[in-house]
Amino acid sequence: MTHAAFPDLRLRRTRRTAWSRAMVREHQLTPSNLIWPLFVCQGEGTEEPIASLPGVSRWSVDRLVDRAKDAVAAGIPCLALFPYTQPERRSEDGAEALNPDNLMCRATAAVKDALGDAIGVLTDVALDPYTSHGQDGLIDEAGYVLNDETVEVLVGQALCQARAGADIIAPSDMMDGRVGAIREALEIEGFGHVQIMAYSAKYASAFYGPFRDAVGSRGLLKGDKKTYQMDPANVEEALREVEQDLAEGADSVMVKPGLPYLDVVRAVKDAFAVPVYAYQVSGEYAMIEAAAAAGAGERDALVLETLLAFRRAGASGVLTYHALHAARLLGA
Ligand SMILES: NCc1[nH]cc(CCC(=O)O)c1CC(=O)O
Numbered sequence: 384m385t386h387a388a389f390p391d392l393r394l395r396r397t398r399r400t401a402w403s404r405a406m407v408r409e410h411q412l413t414p415s416n417l418i419w420p421l422f423v424c425q426g427e428g429t430e431e432p433i434a435s436l437p438g439v440s441r442w443s444v445d446r447l448v449d450r451a452k453d454a455v456a457a458g459i460p461c462l463a464l465f466p467y468t469q470p471e472r473r474s475e476d477g478a479e480a481l482n483p484d485n486l487m488c489r490a491t492a493a494v495k496d497a498l499g500d501a502i503g504v505l506t507d508v509a510l511d512p513y514t515s516h517g518q519d520g521l522i523d524e525a526g527y528v529l530n531d532e533t534v535e536v537l538v539g540q541a542l543c544q545a546r547a548g549a550d551i552i553a554p555s556d557m558m559d560g561r562v563g564a565i566r567e568a569l570e571i572e573g574f575g576h577v578q579i580m581a582y583s584a585k586y587a588s589a590f591y592g593p594f595r596d597a598v599g600s601r602g603l604l605k606g607d608k609k610t611y612q613m614d615p616a617n618v619e620e621a622l623r624e625v626e627q628d629l630a631e632g633a634d635s636v637m638v639k640p641g642l643p644y645l646d647v648v649r650a651v652k653d654a655f656a657v658p659v660y661a662y663q664v665s666g667e668y669a670m671i672e673a674a675a676a677a678g679a680g681e682r683d684a685l686v687l688e689t690l691l692a693f694r695r696a697g698a699s700g701v702l703t704y705h706a707l708h709a710a711r712l713l714g715a
C-alpha cells in the first residue's frame with residue numbers, strides 16, 4: 384500500500400546514522416577472520432621485496448618471527464607460510480620438500496618456539512616451490528603430473544611439516560586422494576590433533592602470477608596446471624571436490640581464487656555445514672594495489688569491502704596479503 388506522499392517502506396530509515404547502521408549490519412569482519420600468507424627466504428635480517436606484489440616481501444626466518452608477533456598483536460589467528468627455495472635446492476622430484484631442515488620446517492619451528500599457541504601456523508603441501516619444472520607434483524616424460532606417485536611424496540612433505548610443529552596442513556596440489564592419505568599418515572604418526580584445510584576447489588587461474596614470482600616458480604613453469612587445477616567454468620565439480628575432501632577427513636575446505644569465485648564459496652557453504660575459507664590470491668591483491676596506486680579507488684576502503692564480501696558469501700575466513708593492514712584497520 385503506497386500513499387501518494389508517503390512510501391510506507393522507508394529502507395533508508397535505518398541507514399541514517401552510524402549507530403543505526405551498526406545495529407542492522409548482517410555480517411561482521413574481524414581480525415579473527417584473517418589468515419596472513421607470508422613468504423620465507425634464506426638468510427638473516429633479510430627482507431626481499433616482491434616487485435609484482437608491492438608491499439609484500441620475503442622474510443628470513445628471524446624477521447618472519449617479528450611478522451608473526453605483529454600478527455598476534457593485531458589479532459590475526461593464523462599464518463600461512465610459503466618458501467622461496469634456492470635454485471640449487473630445486474630438483475625434478477622436489478626432494479627438498481622432504482628435508483626436515485628445509486626453510487618451511489625451520490620457519491614453522493621458529494614461529495612455534497617464539498609464540499606457541501598464541502598463533503597457528505598453516506603450511507602448504509604441494510611441490511611447486513621445490514621442483515625445477517614448477518609443477519605441483521612429479522611429472523612423466525610428457526610432462527604430465529602423476530597423481531598417485533605425487534601423493535606419496537605429499538604425505539612425506541606433510542609429515543615433515545607436522546614434525547616441525549605445523550598446526551594446519553593445507554594441501555594445495557589438487558591431486559586426487561591426497562587428503563585421505565595425509566590424514567591417515569598423520570594419525571599413524573601421532574599427529575591426530577593436526578588439522579587439514581584442503582584447497583578443495585582450486586581453479587587453474589590467471590590470478591596466481593605474482594605468487595609464482597614470490598616463490599620463484601614463474602620462470603620455471605612450462606605450460607599450465609589445467610590437468611589438475613579446476614576449470615573456471617565449473618561449480619558442480621567444486622562441490623564434488625569438497626565432498627571428497629570432507630569424506631577423506633578435511634577439517635575445513637578452501638575455494639581459490641577468491642573474489643571471482645564468491646558464487647562457489649556460497650554454493651559450498653550452502654551444501655556443507657563446515658568452515659569454508661577463501662584465498663584472495665596474489666593477482667587480486669595486485670589488482671587492488673594497482674587500483675589504489677592509479678587513484679581509481681581508496682586502498683583501505685577497497686581492502687575492507689572486498690574482505691567483507693567474503694564473509695557475506697559465507698566464508699569463515701580469508702587468506703589475504705592485506706591481513707595485517709586490514710586487522711590494524713579493524714582494530715583501530
Ligand atoms: N601450490 C601452489 C600454490 N599455492 C598457492 C598458490 C597461489 C596463491 C596466490 O596466487 O596468492 C599457488 C599457485 C599455483 O597454483 O600456481
Ligand SMILES: [Mg+2]
Nearest residue numbers: 557558559624
Ligand atoms: Mg580433490
